């Protein structure tokens with residue numbers, strides 16, 4: 001490995017040649033080969049100068065040294081499943097996309113410590129496949145297969161957050177490569193659970209969309225694989241009853257509660273109509289307006305009552321039927337119910353252009369928020385549809401607004417901007433919620449970071465960035481002040 005020296009002003013060809021000298025022929029993509037790296041999963045599409053695919057931390061370090069010397073911006077990319085436009089290049093054609101997809105050889109499992117040190121490019125499914133034979137898993141669970149580095153940079157949440165927390169909660173240590181000093185490799189934290197020895201600097205790279213450095217390795221806390229699970233899809237008697245059901249579950253079976261996922265009838269209908277192999281789990285009855293997917297988990301012997309977990313859940317649900325907190329339950333195998341849950345995004349996409357709202361509010365107010373948002377849409381944009389679903393127990397809601405392909409009026413970006421301003425104001429001002437619950441910050445929602453973040457916090461973020469990456473070369477997002485993104489209120 002030897003980097004061709006470069007100075008600012010050298011040609012793009014010279015830069016590509018120098019990058020290839022670091023990563024080898026297989027490690028550099030140009031032209032049409034870059035297509036899959038230039039388009040985001042939901043938002044974002046641009047042009048890259050080239051895609052560089054280092055296979056080791058040393059190669060990442062050499063790439064950053066080279067790009068720092070040449071003042072070339074670098075966009076780290078994992079599996080490119082992010083939903084805020086932060087993993088695809090802009091339209092300048094000047095960014096080097098640094099894909100971590102080949103950095104995947106290390107996966108050191110310590111079963112007794114319940115930790116794993118893993119390269120950033122390994123995917124979640126690959127990690128879980130390797131953990132399985134040790135009776136372990138990394139339970140941040142979602143309907144995509146992201147890379148571990150991308151999950152750290154996005155601080156991924158998912159469907160089991162109430163039981164296991166988000167990525168931040170399960171992160172023990174990080175290895176990061178910096179732009180300043182160029183190419184410096186920083187190792188932060190350790191596999192220790194107790195290590196109170198100063199500021200927790202690894203958090204600077206969690207949920208910050210690659211701003212400030214490239215994550216090359218993570219050490220994660222992993223968990224025993226559940227040996228029993230029990231699943232049910234139920235219809236709450238009312239909005240208030242949904243809250244009562246959740247409280248009763250936590251009081252009576254809280255040790256086992258792993259998921260409490262809300263799904264609107266509209267979201268289920270879109271998936272059933274447009275995603276192969278989906279069926280209405282309430283058939284022959286119609287879909288309800290709103291249902292909740294409940295999952296309990298336990299070890300092989302664990303059970304509060306001595307009953308198998310599914311019997312415990314059934315007994316609990318019978319009592320809830322009698323109390324009226326639930327009025328119906330679906331039939332269906334757990335895997336079919338989860339397939340339906342994970343097909344909701346695809347179903348929404350089939351209906352039209354999705355205007356996504358990944359928001360959270362205090363969970364005590366989540367159904368009130370839903371009613372208020374639906375009423376606002378009905379009054380102001382009756383031609384739009386909503387296919388919402390959410391992680392109800394943690395207050396998270398994917399309030400997906402659909403502009404149907406056949407709608408009149410046709411899609412209008414100014415109207416969408418206005419809708420987004422109004423709906424985020426409802427979330428943040430009226431319901432004291434968050435405009436980005438779990439997908440993080442990217443070009444798609446940066447405007448609202450500037451609307452709703454305290455200027456003092458923006459100034460602090462700017463100071464931190466100045467230390468880590470004074471030339472602002474790394475990532476798609478700068479958390480410092482941006483006069484161009486004027487306040488939206």
Ligand SMILES: Cc1cc2nc3c(=O)[nH]c(=O)nc-3n(C[C@H](O)[C@H](O)[C@H](O)COP(=O)(O)OP(=O)(O)OC[C@H]3O[C@@H](n4cnc5c(N)ncnc54)[C@H](O)[C@@H]3O)c2cc1C
Pocket residue numbers: 041075076077078079080081082083086087100120141142143144145146147148149150151152153154155156157158159208209210211213214215216345438439442475476
């Ligand atoms: C169908 C579907 C369902 C989803 N469900 C959920 C869900 O339930 N909960 C949830 O939280 N998210 C969800 N997501 C969003 C997404 O999967 C997560 O944000 C994911 O963790 C991103 O990981 P990635 O490897 O794809 O990262 P990318 O999309 O490649 O990148 C995401 C961000 O991280 C940065 N980045 C990536 N790798 C690195 C690195 N090594 N070092 C520094 N920065 C890096 C990128 O620059 C970008 O800013 C879903 C996505 C899809 C498509």
